[in-house]
């Protein structure tokens with residue numbers, strides 16, 4: 001089947017960049033990205049490309065090239081479903097927070113809603129592609145919903161038919177455009193060879209055919225969850241090794257290099273840090289744990305659950321280290337937090353370690369000054385207030401309005417270090433590597449500490465400075 005019109009439901013971190021790249025690489029296609037959020041669509045259509053809803057290196061240029069040529073953002077759900085030959089479902093699949101499976105299972109209400117709308121509005125034969133990360137066998141649920149209209153008594157509905165593919169996305173934020181343009185692989189799962197061929201045809205416009213892997217539906221759905229579980233497991237593994245390094249005098253950079261040089265292990269995902277964040281690792285592992293329990297595999301569930309449990313413990317342990325170094329109390333101490341996004345080169349703060357760490361420091365009574373090059377103060381305020389209200393808000397000493405002494409957004413980094421008790425690097429933004437630490441050491445208090453939780457600074461610089469230095473995975477604390 002020749003594809004001319006594509007529709008993507010969900011204009012988020014995956015839908016937006018992925019469709020932009022498809023439109024860029026296949027200019028014969030019409031690509032319509034739709035969303036229920038008018039604000040998100042307005043942001044995608046903003047003339048000022050610095051105000052797109054997502055910051056990703058390289059994204060602006062593609063939007064400039066393709067928007068309103070063969071790439072369109074709108075809220076016209078019915079019209080775009082009707083005209084589509086192929087529809088990507090790219091909506092959010094968060095962890096359920098109520099009812100059966102709460103805290104573990106995926107909340108599939110947005111996916112179900114998409115299936116219902118497609119079922120209602122689609123015309124003729126339509127290929128439905130799961131782009132969202134989903135529990136294994138979700139395609140079956142989608143198929144049941146899609147076919148419910150066809151099976152209804154309404155004769156008009158007999159003119160429609162569907163086939164379902166799974167095509168999970170493996171892009172990482174911060175490198176999304178590069179990952180999409182030069183993917184390690186594209187995975188397509190399905191049972192209908194004709195539909196698989198149609199989707200392969202699109203990707204093969206820019207991806208080598210031997211990098212396009214086709215499987216059955218369930219292998220594809222499962223492979224996405226397992227990829228994220230393996231990656232997250234490596235981060236937890238290396239963070240656990242960082243603690244062994246701290247205890248023994250070994251150095252995490254050296255150990256990572258030594259083990260990563262073994263081609264069987266590989267060098268990626270061996271960077272110790274404050275714990276993994278982002279919208280997916282935790283939710284996808286919890287989803288996997290739920291599936292394992294459901295399928296009667298409690299030991300397997302417990303194996304993967306530990307990856308998440310360790311990650312939470314790791315962040316708590318960082319708080320303990322900070323409080324300990326600052327003489328056991330943070331009350332009224334000025335602490336500068338450098339970085340709020342969950343990793344560099346993105347404005348995404350979902351599940352960022354900075355949220356937990358900042359909230360805990362506030363709970364200890366610290367006065368925070370928070371900086372991030374791409375995250376604005378409204379977003380930081382929202383994340384911390386949500387965290388506090390969803391967790392033990394009664395343990396926070398006072399109401400915490402933003403921009404009072406308790407916590408402030410930092411607009412002027414150079415002038416924020418005066419009399420600080422501590423500086424904590426939580427995101428590995430390039431600009432933090434290049435700060436003038438000599439100057440900063442003259443501004444902070446004499447007993448101040450710099451905590452480099454990302455291991456981005458050269459510790460030798462600090463030997464001569466009036467600044468105590470702690471770095472993840474190293475045991476030497478130099479003055």
Ligand code: NAD
Pocket residue numbers: 009010011012013014015034035036037040090091092093110113114131132133134169170171172173279280
């Ligand atoms: P997101 O929250 O950024 O975007 C989802 C969008 O879907 C939102 O804008 C929301 O308004 C919209 N939406 C929800 N229901 C809708 C409906 N019925 N009709 C129209 N629009 C609707 O989420 P995301 O980060 O893009 O993730 C989407 C999926 O992709 C998730 O399953 C996620 O696990 C997976 N994924 C994410 C990443 C990533 O880096 N963020 C990478 C790979 C896979």
Ligand code: UGA
Pocket residue numbers: 133169170171172173174228231235268269270271272273274275276277278279280281342343
């Ligand atoms: C991750 C996967 O890398 C993508 O393949 C996947 O598509 C995506 O999840 C998803 O399904 O959402 P992402 O979360 O955007 O991508 O970013 P990563 O680079 O994987 O980083 C995740 C977290 O692990 C970040 O907090 C990062 O700082 C941390 N990390 C990563 C480390 O602490 N050390 C490392 O060596 C690597």
